[in-house]
Amino acid sequence: MEVVQSLRRLKAVLFDFSGTLFRLEEKDSWFEGIKLPGQAGRQIDGHVQAELMRRMTAPTGHMVPMGPNEHYAWTNRDLEPDLHREAYLHVLRESGVTDHHAESLYQRLISPSSWTPYLDTADVLRKLSxxxxxxxxxxxxxxxxxxxxxxxxxxxxxxxFVLSYEVGAVKPDPKIFATALQRLEVEPAEAIMVGDSEEADGGAQALGCEFVLVDPLPVADRPDGLRRALLHHGVDVS
Known part of the structure; x- marks a missing residue:
């Protein structure tokens, strides 16, 4: 493979996980038996399923009412596993999901086997390496x-792997990007950050990294998003 670079100094690529390399894609079986208030006892439909998944994977903001304790858990959810569980169970309960089903959906969220890789993830990582x-x-x-x-x-x-709960910093805090760059032994100007949130992942720009935004589309609808994102910055991994 020939790597063509307009950015000759490029030495590293930082990638976000959710919505960038992998996506949590719901299966109908995950929602069996779940009936929300106002649904007249009917199984929830695809639109409601998609909204619940959005609430479980949105990188920023919050979608349900929260008191002080719930807000604290939500704000710090990516720093402590216990707070993460508390925060998402609250979101699901406030969305009308009963305790039993909320726990079941939460376990799907934190199971790596539930996450689907984008079609070009493995190949792009292999070719960069x-x-x-x-x-x-x-x-x-x-x-x-x-x-x-x-x-x-x-x-x-x-x-x-620079994970917020392991390093004690959450994007867009520059500390988490600085940790990644230090571990990779590269300067900010030698790296680009690829992610689906300009607010969170774009924080790498504060250190001097280039940033490219990808769309967290369903996996089937984004077969080559990583390749195109890298090509936009002069890196051909086709």
Whole structure:
């Protein structure tokens, strides 16, 4: 593979996890037996399923009423697993999901096997590694995502996993990006950050990294989003 770079100094690529490399894609079986208030006892439809999934994966903001304790848990959810669980169970309950089903959906959220890789994830990571460009997964998250990469045989192609609950910093805090750059032993100007949230992932720009936004579309609708994002910055991994 020939890597064509307009940014000759590029030495590393930082990737977000959710909505960038992997996506939590719902299955109808996850919602069996769930009936929300106002649904007249009917099984929830695809639109409601999609909204619940959005509330469980949106990188910023909050979608339900919260008191002081719930707001604290939500704000700090990606720093502590216990707060993460408390925050998302509250969101699901406030969305009308009963305790039993809320716990079941939450377990789906934190299971790496539930996450679907984008179609070009494994190949892009492999080709970057082969080209000598170092990579890091930089994620606001409170559970270990490494098994998801093991499932697509990509663990060896990721140099560093910089997870908020392990390093004590949450995007867009520059500290989490600085940690990734330090571990990769590169300068900010030598790296780009790829993610689906300008608010969170775009925080890397404060350090001097380039940033490129990808759309967190369903996996089937974004077959080559990572390749196109990198090509936009002069890196051809086709």
């Amino acid at each position: 082969k080209a000598g460009i170092r990579t890091a997964v930089v994620s606001n998250i409170a559970f270990d995502v490494r098994p998801a990469f093991e499932g697509i045989e990509a663990t060896d192609h990721v140099d560093e």
